[in-house]
Amino acid sequence: MAVSAPETVTHGRVAAQAVARVALIGNPNTGKTTLFNRLCGARAKTSNFPGTTTASRVGRAALPGEWLTEIIDLPGLYELSLEVPETRIARDVLSGAGLYRQPDAVLVVIDACNLTRNLVLVGELLAYGLPVVVALNMIDLAQGRGLTIDGRKLSERLGCPVVPMIARRGEGVDDVRAALAGALSHGRTPDAAPGVPGEGASIETLTNWADDVMAYSAGRPSAPHERDAFTERLDRVFTHPVLGLLFFILVMGGLFYTLFALATIPMDLIEATFARLGDFAAQILPDGPVRALVSQGIIGGVAGTVVFLPQICLLFFLISLLEDTGYLARAAFVMDRVLRRFGLPGHAFVPLLTSSACALPGIMSTRLIPDRRDRLATILVAPLMSCSARLPVYVLLTSLLFANRPLYAAAAFSACYLLGALAALGTATLIGRTWLRGDARPMVLELPTYKWPSLRNAVFTAKDQGISFLQTAGTVIMAICIVMWWLSAYPQVPPPEQATALRARAAEPSVSDTQRAAWNEQATTLEVRASQRGSFAGRLGRLAQPVFAPLGFDSQLTVGILTSFLAREVFVSTMSVLVGGSARADVDVGVIERIRSATRDDGTPLFTAATSASALVFFVLAMQCLPTLTVTRRETGSGRYALLQFSYMSVLAYVASLIVYQALRSGGIP
Incomplete structure (x- = not known):
């Protein structure tokens, strides 16, 4: 991941002319990626962290005060102390270890509906001594549940700015920009908030501290809210061993029906476009190996790659919508019971089902699997579907x-x-x-809240995955197709005598058009057959x-x-x-x-x-x-x-x- 270095950096603050770096972090399903898309939009690219296959998104965001800011979307994680690839990357980035440069500020997104759980990560981040801005997302869902959160009190206990927001609607995003600009300009406040656990604090200590902060800054409803009861009823169905599995089959069937029904049109259009392009190249180029290489090898190789693009983009668009609603986590929970018997995690169900359409997007969707051992096992068996x-x-x-x-x-x-x-x-x-000894990692999963999906987020996800596919696979696939074309086309052999005789008979003036076409087609088939055999x-x-x-x-x-x-x-x-x-x-x-x-x-x-x-x-x-x-x-x-x-x-x-x-x-x- 290539990131430019700042021009000027001072202790505790960043000069306005520098390219500031902000690390975006949060628990899974907190709306972190949605906020990233709001801040950066199309000014983002997807790449891998150095020395890993874990994908990240890096984007440029414009902040008040003419700040040129680079935002790094770190993988979603629950705790920095866990020993998994995602947390190791996050720790290296936050501490500036190895090839990484330490960020100038941290933007952490937390779910207002799961405040205590999210505050554990906030407590770990505060120990790094970096300027921190907390984006309190899904405040509308929390209020709908009767939960009131005092942002001023929460900021007082954390010792950093807290910005209530609704990322999927874009509400509060400008306030997040302003808070980030302030953090970059002034750095962290000199006096840390009282009671914040220091570096190396245990999870038990962080959890007790998070409970105290929650009790101080939030008011819980006196009785279970109606929406909570509705959520529980839905979960009883979606996570049921039998009903949950049946509903999952229904949802996945609808997803793949949509995938086949809608992707066929653009795929046919792409094939027709490249076929016309190949014919056009054959017409304008002189007869010879160059024309055959361009029209059949290069254009054919590109077509064989690009034709998968609609399936890949549509698949990730639909998966993003399912993930945003909160259902995908329930489906993984249901399938975990089945797949773990065979050494696969519940997260593997999406890649395996996707591979029933095409193994390419199926393997790419294994990025949803958090554990590398489980991810590798799923990749290795996906093409068998x-x-x-x-x-x-x-x-x-x-x-x-x-x-x-x-x-x-x-x-x-x-x-x-x-x-x-x-x-x-x-x-x-x-x-x-x-080869990969060990059992599938037990799925520790916090079921997210149900919410309306973000179409904007789904579009950006589909765009990123499509571009990633073309950039990483397209060039290599095209090269392979060119090599295989050469092996099939050379050495050239003379046409068989039977084909020559058929063409001579077809050229006679007395032959009817129907017979001439039949003989020419038969001669072409014989020539192609001889060419392939030779x-x-x-x-x-x-x-x-x-x-x-x-x-x-x-x-x-x-x-x-x-x-x-x-x-x-x-x-x-x-x-x-x-x-x-x-x-x-x-x-x-x-x-x-x-x-x-x-x-x-x-x-x-x-x-x-x-x-x-x-x-x-x-x-x-x-x-x-x-x-x-x-x-x-x-x-x-x-x-x-x-x-x-x-x-x-x-x-x-x-x-x-x-x-x-x-x-x-x-x-x-x-």
Whole structure:
């Protein structure tokens, strides 16, 4: 995280011409990020803290007195004394350790509805001797519960400014700016407030002090408020072992229906735009390798990355809304009972379900998991969930396996999803006992208050995640696509004699337009097939065929398998071309019939029942998505986890496919 140094800094105050630094900190679900967006808006960027994969947001805020201020949004945490990555980062930033420069002031956001719990963190922050400004957020919700808080008394006991505010509506934000400007100008008051615990105070001491401050500055309602009773009724449903799980399934089903229904339109638009762009590049550039590289390699590589952008942005937009309402914490509480049996935390449910649409945003959403061990375990197993890219392959292979038996095909299709989920849970258990030893961290969770979500906050979250995806994954993915294009395009081979003869016949004047188009299409298919077989990728397929022979794969199927390691969905188009069809990527009846009638070199059927079942299991379990490996490396900060992910999924897929094929053959099924 690159942050500029100040021009002038004096003890206890910062000169007005300096770039002042403010650390923004608070408990989770206190509205910290909402306040950050109010202060910085679009003048923010997302980056990682030095030497970590923990994301931060850094923004510029304009304060009264012409202050140029840099605000660092630290990870949400409950106590600075906890030994987790987030608290270690916060302690290093606050003390100016290592690569960090100590902030000139601290802005701490606290929830007015959970004052005692939040004041524990405030007490720890006061011990650092930095100017502190307290933003007392959600004051409206506290008043709605009959809780009155005297900001003047609270400020008196803390010895620092306290600003009541409602971040989601922007009320009190200007007062926060003014308080920060004052803190930067004058530094901390010389005399600390009486009774504030000093450095190294125990949590018990801080909690007792927080209770005393609460009793002095806030008036509690004499009886439970009506809204509290309503909240308790909601929690009894949302956290119930059965009703909570059913409601969770309903909410997640609605989320993913919305994701598929709304993201399809911009995704189709992006694909069409890049297709036109590729055609335009092919028209204006002279025929040759440069035109092919630009139109197919570069533009195609960029399109393969950008097409995921609508899903990613919409997903994080919806997740942000759910988090703001307070429901996401309840859902994590419910799922924690289930997932912890397999070594995963309750927080893993969002990444795993998201991976059912696409593993890329699923892995990126593991940033919601606070513990690094749990985060790594979730990242490693997320690609085992069946994503949308597998759907064309599932449709093809189940149709081949159960021709004219739709009920059996539907059951096999559903079994693919079940197999992927069971493999993910089983692998998580294995990883927890080997590579990442230990159990999932018990989820200590304070259920936040229910409130209306902030659309502004959700939009900024979606924007940040979208930009992060393009910046961190886009360039690498494009480079991979260019390399794979080169392997598939070279060396160039002359067209086969049959294709040349067809084109010559099509050029005769007496041929009808319909026949001419058919012969030209057939010649193109033969040329593409010959080009693929003669390319480096095709030669690699024939070289690797003995390895895949025990799974029932011939050289054609091996080429399809190898090319699908770039992206699973290209398997259908590759097989269609190799068996004499067109290069279409969709799965229609014609494609299925052509592939069903394909034969091996010896004339026997290519896709027997045993081979189809073997290939189906392989595609369920194998890691066949280079963009996913790229994102894994980015999110874990190390290539070894991407290598481990690729290795164990490939071995698992191979072994399971081998067992299925050999068992069916032994049972008399060809």
